[in-house]
Amino acid sequence: MALTGLDIYKLLPKTNCKDCGFATCLAFAMALAQKKASLDKCPHVTIEAKRVLESASQPPIKLVTMGVGDKKLEMGNETVMYRHEQKFYHPAGIGLLVEDALTENDIADKIKKINGLTFERVGQIIAPELICLKNSSGNKDLFVKLVSKTVSGSKLNIALQSQNIEALKEALKISKDRRPLIIWDGSNLDEIVKLAKEYKAPLAVTCASPEEAAELTKRIKQAGVEEIVISIKGKGISGKIQDFTFIRRTALKKNERSLGYPLLAFTSAVEPYAELAEAVSYVLKYASLVIVKNIDKDFILPLLVARQDLYSDPQKPVQVEPKVYEIGKVGKNSPVIITTNFSITYFTVAGEVEASKVPTYIVCCDAEGMSVLTAWAAEKFTPESIDATIKSLGLDKMVGHKRLVIPGYVSVMSGKLEELTGWKISVGPREASGIPNYLRNYK
Numbered sequence: 001m002a003l004t005g006l007d008i009y010k011l012l013p014k015t016n017c018k019d020c021g022f023a024t025c026l027a028f029a030m031a032l033a034q035k036k037a038s039l040d041k042c043p044h045v046t047i048e049a050k051r052v053l054e055s056a057s058q059p060p061i062k063l064v065t066m067g068v069g070d071k072k073l074e075m076g077n078e079t080v081m082y083r084h085e086q087k088f089y090h091p092a093g094i095g096l097l098v099e100d101a102l103t104e105n106d107i108a109d110k111i112k113k114i115n116g117l118t119f120e121r122v123g124q125i126i127a128p129e130l131i132c133l134k135n136s137s138g139n140k141d142l143f144v145k146l147v148s149k150t151v152s153g154s155k156l157n158i159a160l161q162s163q164n165i166e167a168l169k170e171a172l173k174i175s176k177d178r179r180p181l182i183i184w185d186g187s188n189l190d191e192i193v194k195l196a197k198e199y200k201a202p203l204a205v206t207c208a209s210p211e212e213a214a215e216l217t218k219r220i221k222q223a224g225v226e227e228i229v230i231s232i233k234g235k236g237i238s239g240k241i242q243d244f245t246f247i248r249r250t251a252l253k254k255n256e257r258s259l260g261y262p263l264l265a266f267t268s269a270v271e272p273y274a275e276l277a278e279a280v281s282y283v284l285k286y287a288s289l290v291i292v293k294n295i296d297k298d299f300i301l302p303l304l305v306a307r308q309d310l311y312s313d314p315q316k317p318v319q320v321e322p323k324v325y326e327i328g329k330v331g332k333n334s335p336v337i338i339t340t341n342f343s344i345t346y347f348t349v350a351g352e353v354e355a356s357k358v359p360t361y362i363v364c365c366d367a368e369g370m371s372v373l374t375a376w377a378a379e380k381f382t383p384e385s386i387d388a389t390i391k392s393l394g395l396d397k398m399v400g401h402k403r404l405v406i407p408g409y410v411s412v413m414s415g416k417l418e419e420l421t422g423w424k425i426s427v428g429p430r431e432a433s434g435i436p437n438y439l440r441n442y443k
């Protein structure tokens with residue numbers, strides 16, 4: 001938990017010498033609490049106070065990174081229990097399980113299929129981030145073969161799951177450039193920690209309870225591995241979620257460093273809908289990485305969508321660029337529809353325009369990413385703002401007519417808009433689903 005200004009003040013020398021540039025130690029403490037000053041500005045702070053203050057300024061849940069470059073996956077560093085308190089920072093990674101007990105052809109097919117699991121939604125690309133390679137055969141050679149096939153066949157991040165130290169050693173040699181996550185469920189902790197240190201790889205440890213997790217993370221940290229992930233085994237879905245919630249709350253509210261690490265969950269349900277519900281539950285409460293067995297498109301897409309929705313910033317609507325979008329082969333006489341730049345609004349309207357097969361211009365007004373009715377109520381989508389948009393985009397030079405279709409929900413502004421712009425205003429349907437029929441009959 002972050003220290004308050006008063007907590008910090010108690011640790012300062014309280015001489016009011018002003019060397020930090022602040023009039024008093026209290027003013028400096030307040031600025032530190034608000035992160036408007038840095039501790040090094042006070043040259044008189046004691047080593048002990050410095051240690052306490054620096055440790056308190058560390059994030060309550062450690063940031064753990066696996067992978068390298070653009071594809072790297074960052075986990076943790078969250079600061080709140082609920083998204084509406086601020087926002088969540090690092091979307092839970094989605095990993096797909098591939099076991100070495102499969103035949104070579106099945107492995108190749110699976111990797112190919114996984115590589116194709118990329119989707120576009122509301123203008124963003126969504127995809128799973130990693131492949132979790134499991135040494136379920138217990139055989140070192142089979143595992144090494146699987147790792148080597150995956151390294152050459154996919155650019156996704158890699159997690160290595162095995163209880164066999166020798167198999168992991170070989171696997172790490174092959175995949176070290178990808179900075180894989182090691183998932184350990186074996187007994188010899190010291191050896192695996194040594195290996196994680198040698199390869200500078202993050203280490204996920206499997207524990208039976210939060211108490212055991214706290215004990216193990218302390219040991220691992222003392223041994224020199226800082227990037228740790230906690231996995232809880234057994235317990236079923238509700239037990240796991242209970243433990244995850246306890247761990248998150250204890251790390252955030254009680255500043256318990258031994259539990260301040262990202263959480264990893266494996267799905268256990270067999271039936272696809274049950275597995276999907278389980279995976280989404282872990283994304284909601286509070287896994288930073290969820291590993292699933294099902295790699296079907298119809299399973300992965302809703303999971304990615306649920307994650308995308310949860311991890312969007314509640315204070316910042318998803319927006320598209322305010323500009324003119326051309327749908328189909330538009331010409332001088334194509335209709336012009338106006339709407340706001342709320343991403344979901346634009347993509348819904350664009351989808352219906354495409355379905356109408358009538359080439360159409362869609363003008364997105366800058367309404368700070370709000371939907372039509374919200375923007376109208378907040379006075380961000382008004383006759384004046386639409387008039388300014390039409391002029392700034394030079395719409396009259398783009399089309400050979402002066403006719404504009406506005407959303408049915410804001411028909412009330414049509415008179416004033418016509419007066420301001422000099423364009424003939426037509427009132428479109430209230431719901432986007434009415435667009436295809438409207439455009440087909442538009443004259």
Ligand code: SF4
Pocket residue numbers: 012013014015016017018019020021022023024025028041042043044045
């Ligand atoms: S430099 Fe340190 S001791 Fe001096 S006023 Fe600032 S906080 Fe207080």
